[in-house]
Amino acid sequence: MGRVVPLLAAGFGVAVAIAGLNATAAGVSDWSASGYGIHSDARAPGRMVPISLEAGTVHPEAPTQVVVPPGGPPTHASGWITVDLTAWGVPPTAKAAFLSFKGVITKGSQDGTVVVYDFARAPGSTCCQGPPGHENYPTDWNAGPGLVLQVAKQLARDTVRSWTTAIVPLVNGKFEFAWGYRRIEGDWPYGDAVGTEVHVLGWLG
Numbered sequence: 001m002g003r004v005v006p007l008l009a010a011g012f013g014v015a016v017a018i019a020g021l022n023a024t025a026a027g028v029s030d031w032s033a034s035g036y037g038i039h040s041d042a043r044a045p046g047r048m049v050p051i052s053l054e055a056g057t058v059h060p061e062a063p064t065q066v067v068v069p070p071g072g073p074p075t076h077a078s079g080w081i082t083v084d085l086t087a088w089g090v091p092p093t094a095k096a097a098f099l100s101f102k103g104v105i106t107k108g109s110q111d112g113t114v115v116v117y118d119f120a121r122a123p124g125s126t127c128c129q130g131p132p133g134h135e136n137y138p139t140d141w142n143a144g145p146g147l148v149l150q151v152a153k154q155l156a157r158d159t160v161r162s163w164t165t166a167i168v169p170l171v172n173g174k175f176e177f178a179w180g181y182r183r184i185e186g187d188w189p190y191g192d193a194v195g196t197e198v199h200v201l202g203w204l205g
Helices: 006-010 013-021
Strands: 048-055 065-067 075-077 081-084 096-106 114-121 147-153 159-169 174-182 193-204
Touching (some): 048 174, 096 114, 114 193
Antiparallel strands (some): 048 193, 065 075, 075 174, 081 174
16 A cells, blocks of 8 residues: 655655655654755654544544535535644644545445545635535535545455545645545444545645
């Protein structure tokens, strides 16, 4: 399960590499020194996890609302959640966050489509709205901007752990996040277990 980091091909690789060379000593700051294009986690990637949500497991199910997009299937949607990254060492002056999104599916004993999706946007943005009457609850059905992760499985007892990355704009150290899913209802091992995580890889500014 490799983590895809397409930004390395876009000129950020040098900054990340330099940050890594300066992060070998114990007791260093969480972030690389100022002056680099991207401030990477100086200890290990994926260590900071401000979002971890799941459904269909023994743990409490993350709250969602069932919405039905036009022409689409009923979908559990979380609605927009404001995530404050200043609690994770990202300064309020940061322009954007370099985030990794993880989608988790563990199929139960029944065949049937299961989907997990994530959205992200800047606070105050009006993009990425949900269906009429549920504008605050985006779904992946015919989705466009803001969709950063979509994972699907069909066959019983199948599994997937999928990663994507995105640079997400920040306002005062915050961004907005939404996730959702469709699954065979019931707890695993009969129903499908699903989940998502957001990892902070770095910030820009």
